[in-house]
Amino acid sequence: MSKKSYRNKIEIAKEKEKNKEELLKKIERLQKRINDLEKSLNKPQNIQDKTELYLKHPEEPVVTPTLKKTVVNEQILWEINNSQRATKGLFEIKGNYEKICSIIPNALIIADEKGKIIFWNKAAEKIFGYTSEEALNNDLLNILVPSEYHQFFKEGFNRFKDTGEGPIIEKPSEFIAKKKNGNNFPIEITLSAIEVDEKWYSVAIIRDISEHKRIEESLIQTHQKLEGMLNNAVNTLVKIIELRDSYTSGHQKRVSELAVAIARKMGLNEKKVKLIKIAALVHDIGKVGIPSEILNKPTKLTDLEFNLIQTHPQAGYNILKEVDFPWPVEEIILQHHERIDGSGYPRKLKDDEIMVEARIIAVADVVEAMSSHRPYRPGLGIKKALEEISQNRGILYDPKVVDICLQLFREKKFKF
Missing domain, CATH: 1.10.268 (Topoisomerase; domain 3)
Structure with missing residues (x-):
């Protein structure tokens, strides 16, 4: 569906x-x-x-x-x-x-202050299987609620019968109910209270949500399949990069680990965390179009070579915009070399013009790159990398992202 x-x-x-x-x-x-x-x-x-x-x-x-x-x-x-x-x-x-x-298309059930059923409509008969004659004057708890939930309902009803109040009064809630044949099934119930002669009566409107849950479960399974396909696609891209340049592949994995740690520490939701993980894993995919001689050159790059390196965010964007990701992965890749003062590339974006996901990956990218070995120099170490982001906090890099990154390393809650 x-x-x-x-x-x-x-x-x-x-x-x-x-x-x-x-x-x-x-x-x-x-x-x-x-x-x-x-x-x-x-x-x-x-x-x-x-x-x-x-x-x-x-x-x-x-x-x-x-x-x-x-x-x-x-x-x-x-x-x-x-x-x-x-x-x-x-x-x-x-x-x-x-x-x-x-x-009323849903079950309408009214119970007195003792929990005895005093009204039972046709929809209730259809949903639960009891006729009106069978249901009336019966205890609501015994015939409609599975035994494992009796204690919970008893506690709520004791409060209700004295005050007309309860945790689910006027709040649509989902529960498991029991049919006449003994089968359990999911319902949505909305309870209201009516006071008559200083006694509280409960009015329950109930709908069977079995079909809704079936659809929901089907969508979850479909989502899981799509997510599996997405992960396979990302892993394929990572392997392609690894075959082309083993350094870039290892770099991307480490950047992804740090970016995810920063995102979680910042309190971003799991959807954004997953987006950051995927985007970081392929953030340098645009380098597949750059000759390996330039990527692995042990000496200083010429201006022409450096300009060619700077095209990799746009190249990565062009590659991934054709992939039907459920998130804007390609836009993050395009922005991961932007800097909040506008000195980055390719579009010279500033501050909040840059997506938070890209700002996080930018910091993780710099820290990993500086601390690790590069073809043209030995690794500078994590201390030097943290000095770089600290000195340029609020200038090149998002201050909040920098603070979280520094905290993770200083409190030894992260290491490559």
Whole structure:
């Protein structure tokens, strides 16, 4: 399944959930009316007395944690003047209540303060496998929650029944639920609380996310395959460079190790760390187009030769822009010789014009190159390399990157 199809499925699911709060409000109001109508049927049918009672209390508040106090207009109750009309009104409201609940595509379950199920809609029957008759008056915990999660739910419910509060109230959460046949499956649940007669009732809207999880797992597997292919491509590029110039290959590996250590110490996320690792492993790939006689020349380079060396970032960019990397590897390679004062090449970028990934690789590149043996000179050592980045901190090199690099070596948390 394509990422586009997956996103479409997710969007459809979100759209179905969009009006959930509005439906809950209607349900709360209808439930209150039903309660009041049922009470009215149990009282003596004195029309005058009943009318006076409703006129004294024309409105009653319903309390929910999200809506605080919602005033429900009881105009319908004022119009009731006999038991027949009251009964008719009661059935009409119950009918409307059932209609609202029947259009909800997800399970709607209401439990009382003891955790007993008092409402169970058609979608709940389909999702969990229990009919309404089987589910009503049963303990929510025992029939819907796998035994290994009982303790967690008991602790949450004990808090809820006293306060109407809990860690997942009004927060969509994912859990494992249990079907009638005993099979466990993933759900997304949104819990709301309604207070009636100083008792808290839980209203749960639940959707089966088995298909969502299946798609998610499929995407993860696809991503892993693509990542494997990407790693193979990078390793192939590294081997090509190694065949051409063994010094450059070893240099790139060491630069990658240091750049990754700096990135992690800076707190960059794993996506950026992975990008830096890959970009550093191939940052000098553009040198494949430079004659090995120049790369390995033991004497000082001529101006012409040095100018040719300076073309390798652009050459690397041209090679890798044709590779379908999921990250801007080619842009980092193009920028790894830029300097924050604008003295670098090829585009003379400054400060934040240079990607942070390129600024990190630039520092790692200089430290490794100066401390290691080069064809035209022996290695200068790590001390000299650290002096270079320290002296040019904030001039050529990003000060934050320099500070982290110095810290890694001084605290002996990194070595080549």
